[in-house]
Amino acid sequence: MSNILIRNGRLVTATDDYVADIFIANETIQLIGKNLAVSAERVLDASGLLVFPGGIDPHVHLQYPQGPNRIVSSDDWLTGTIAAACGGTTTVIDFVEAKPGESFLRAFEARLAEAADAVIDFGFHLAFNRADDTALAEIPTMLDAGITSFKIYMAYDNIRLNDREMLVALQTLKTHGGLPIIHAEDHDVIVTLVVQHIAQGHTEPRWHPFTRPIAGEADATVRALTYAEIVDVPMHIVHVSTARGMQAIRKARARGVRATGEVCTQHLLLTDTLYDQPIAQAAKYVMAPPLRPEADTRAMWDGLREGILDFVVTDHCPFTMAQRLGKRRTPEFRKLPSGIVTNPPEPAWSDDVPAFNRMPGGAPGIETRVPLMFHFGVNAGKLSLNQFVNVTSTAAAKLYGLYQRKGTLAPGADADIVLFDPTREVTITAQALHQNCDYTPYEGMRVRGWVHTVLVRGNVIVEEGRFVGKPGIGKYLGRKTKDE
Numbered sequence: 309m310s311n312i313l314i315r316n317g318r319l320v321t322a323t324d325d326y327v328a329d330i331f332i333a334n335e336t337i338q339l340i341g342k343n344l345a346v347s348a349e350r351v352l353d354a355s356g357l358l359v360f361p362g363g364i365d366p367h368v369h370l371q372y373p374q375g376p377n378r379i380v381s382s383d384d385w386l387t388g389t390i391a392a393a394c395g396g397t398t399t400v401i402d403f404v405e406a407k408p409g410e411s412f413l414r415a416f417e418a419r420l421a422e423a424a425d426a427v428i429d430f431g432f433h434l435a436f437n438r439a440d441d442t443a444l445a446e447i448p449t450m451l452d453a454g455i456t457s458f459k460i461y462m463a464y465d466n467i468r469l470n471d472r473e474m475l476v477a478l479q480t481l482k483t484h485g486g487l488p489i490i491h492a493e494d495h496d497v498i499v500t501l502v503v504q505h506i507a508q509g510h511t512e513p514r515w516h517p518f519t520r521p522i523a524g525e526a527d528a529t530v531r532a533l534t535y536a537e538i539v540d541v542p543m544h545i546v547h548v549s550t551a552r553g554m555q556a557i558r559k560a561r562a563r564g565v566r567a568t569g570e571v572c573t574q575h576l577l578l579t580d581t582l583y584d585q586p587i588a589q590a591a592k593y594v595m596a597p598p599l600r601p602e603a604d605t606r607a608m609w610d611g612l613r614e615g616i617l618d619f620v621v622t623d624h625c626p627f628t629m630a631q632r633l634g635k636r637r638t639p640e641f642r643k644l645p646s647g648i649v650t651n652p653p654e655p656a657w658s659d660d661v662p663a664f665n666r667m668p669g670g671a672p673g674i675e676t677r678v679p680l681m682f683h684f685g686v687n688a689g690k691l692s693l694n695q696f697v698n699v700t701s702t703a704a705a706k707l708y709g710l711y712q713r714k715g716t717l718a719p720g721a722d723a724d725i726v727l728f729d730p731t732r733e734v735t736i737t738a739q740a741l742h743q744n745c746d747y748t749p750y751e752g753m754r755v756r757g758w759v760h761t762v763l764v765r766g767n768v769i770v771e772e773g774r775f776v777g778k779p780g781i782g783k784y785l786g787r788k789t790k791d792e
């Protein structure tokens with residue numbers, strides 16, 4: 309498709325709100341104006357629709373072999389990016405995680421090859437999972453490869469850095485200009501509490517949140533931001549789930565630390581009462597950080613509105629119920645466009661239902677983020693339309709070096725555009741979603757407002773809610789640091 313005219317939409321960006329036409333050619337927005345006098349090969353009538361810059365979800369885990377059992381998250385790069393597109397997201401940032409002994413560069417090249425079928429654009433963070441001299445020396449190479457953000461896990465054996473290593477990693481990132489992004493939970497607290505609970509026979513998922521206490525997140529967040537202050541480096545905190553974690557960001561900013569934070573959809577909309585259910589239900593909510601009490605979810609909304617939390621992500625890391633309950637390592641694919649189930653049955657990886665600490669952790673959400681934020685944010689009066697666009701797209705583009713190519717509607721920007729029907733009412737069901745997962749944490753929620761049409765660099769890939777694109781349209785987004 310070489311050129312497209314979008315007529316009469318109500319264009320909403322993080323700052324503007326006006327009715328205009330958009331003319332697209334060569335994958336980018338060429339012109340924006342009222343009643344544009346241009347002829348186009350295709351005209352999309354956006355009367356009555358909202359027109360947003362495509363959503364950006366900068367925290368997802370597609371096709372991710374998690375933990376010592378290497379259970380692979382159930383969306384691959386095709387199903388996961390189709391789901392994202394159908395939910396109004398046109399860019400994701402996923403992770404490169406080197407295996408023991410593997411160089412970061414090699415891991416990057418392998419990940420890039422895995423992503424070949426992506427239907428939306430994508431970038432990577434690097435999991436900074438070692439801080440030996442070889443690893444530190446590879447940071448400039450990763451920056452050259454377009455990876456400018458580096459995830460440091462304070463929790464999880466094998467991939468975490470201890471405090472001394474974190475400090476050295478931050479110094480290295482300061483030297484080269486990379487952005488540290490931090491999973492802030494207290495490792496020793498978690499490990500100790502998990503061992504104690506399991507020893508007492510507390511194996512059901514209902515015990516999971518007790519092993520990852522609010523105070524542990526708060527303490528780790530304070531510590532990470534203190535290190536940022538000592539090293540004088542900017543720092544982003546991923547998946548803030550508690551009021552206390554958020555306050556740590558607010559206080560660090562007041563001291564001059566360049567701190568940012570993100571919140572996941574699930575920590576805005578779901579609470580820890582969901583753990584008080586039988587195993588097969590509660591297992592859906594084994595994720596880190598865990599779901600929190602309602603007071604914390606309310607605080608997350610306040611933080612978002614006040615800008616202490618900069619944007620909304622999903623941490624999309626789906627596992628099917630068979631995977632969660634120990635019946636499979638690899639996912640069963642039910643929803644490939646071909647309709648073919650590709651993975652044969654395999655032996656269960658666990659004889660019994662695994663204890664909560666051995667279940668794969670994470671939740672699906674890549675497809676529902678934008679509509680949920682529209683409904684529970686804009687319709688509920690918690691966010692303005694401009695704020696909604698900012699937290700689902702623009703703010704992430706700015707932090708991660710994608711603005712103004714992504715995250716806005718302006719001449720010269722990539723034509724990543726969502727036409728959104730604010731009146732369409734949808735009841736969310738796993739059955740109707742495109743993500744490859746047999747449940748959604750948002751099952752049964754009724755929302756008003758749904759994605760109508762989606763363009764990725766001028767390619768129409770979703771039409772009236774149906775995926776019509778082709779595998780491989782998505783491109784790798786090499787990013788640059790601000791100094792370059």
Ligand SMILES: [Zn+2]
Nearest residue numbers: 367368369623
């Ligand atoms: Zn994550």
